[in-house]
Amino acid sequence: MKINCDLCGKTMESLAKAIIEGVQLDVCTECAKFGKVIAIKRPSAKEQVKQIAKQQEREEKIELLVENYAEIIKKKREEIGLTQKEFANRINEKESTIHNIETGALDPPLNLAKKLENVLGIKLIEEYEESHETSKGRRINGFTLGDFINVKK
Ligand SMILES: [Zn+2]
Incomplete structure (x- = not known):
């Protein structure tokens, strides 16, 4: 053409x-x-x-809990040598809350996850940035x- x-x-x-x-x-x-x-x-x-x-x-920033958060928290708490109850008292949470988180029955809300990160010096939240x-x-x-x-x- x-x-x-x-x-x-x-x-x-x-x-x-x-x-x-x-x-x-x-x-x-x-x-x-x-x-x-x-x-x-x-x-x-x-x-x-x-x-x-x-x-x-x-841009979107997505905060997600790592998959094995329960394991990470439990391991770290035991490393420090605290029982669930002692640990719960220390961070002003209920013992049952810690128990449920460590068994994976409860996904900690982001603010609690951040608190746990700070107290235990671990990484529980991953940020995905688009x-x-x-x-x-x-x-x-x-x-x-x-x-x-x-x-x-
Ligand atoms: Zn022309």
């Missing part, structure tokens, strides 16, 4: 729809720079823009499609 640029008449493989001085034209990427590009007949470029938008989703490099994404997304063509050239 042969396509000619409405402005310069050059034959090319991919062309852009652009509004130049109020008129919608099919132009080559070279001429598109002079107008407002409204569509690019190049699906890959479109997809990339979509991906960038996706990357802009805000970074989308937002600053980078924002910058690229700020480009106009015309800029995009320039970059690709």
Whole structure:
């Protein structure tokens, strides 16, 4: 298929729809720079823009208990040489709470898990951060499609 640029008449493989001085034209990427590009007949470029938008989703930080928290707590408590009751008293929790946590019957709420981390010097919470490099994404997304063509050239 042969396509000619409405402005310069050059034959090319991919062309852009652009509004130049109020008129919608099919132009080559070279001429598109002079107008407002409204569509690019190049699906890959479109997809990339979509991906960038996706990357802009805000960062999420997820805190999760490690799977073997019960084991870690029990082991550490025994290392220190405290009974469940003594340990519970020391951190102002109920003995049953400690018992249930150590048997895995109770997932400690995050604030208690953090307390246990501090008191015992262990790691119970893992943070998962989903970074989308937002600053980078924002910058690229700020480009106009015309800029995009320039970059690709
Ligand atoms: Zn042209």
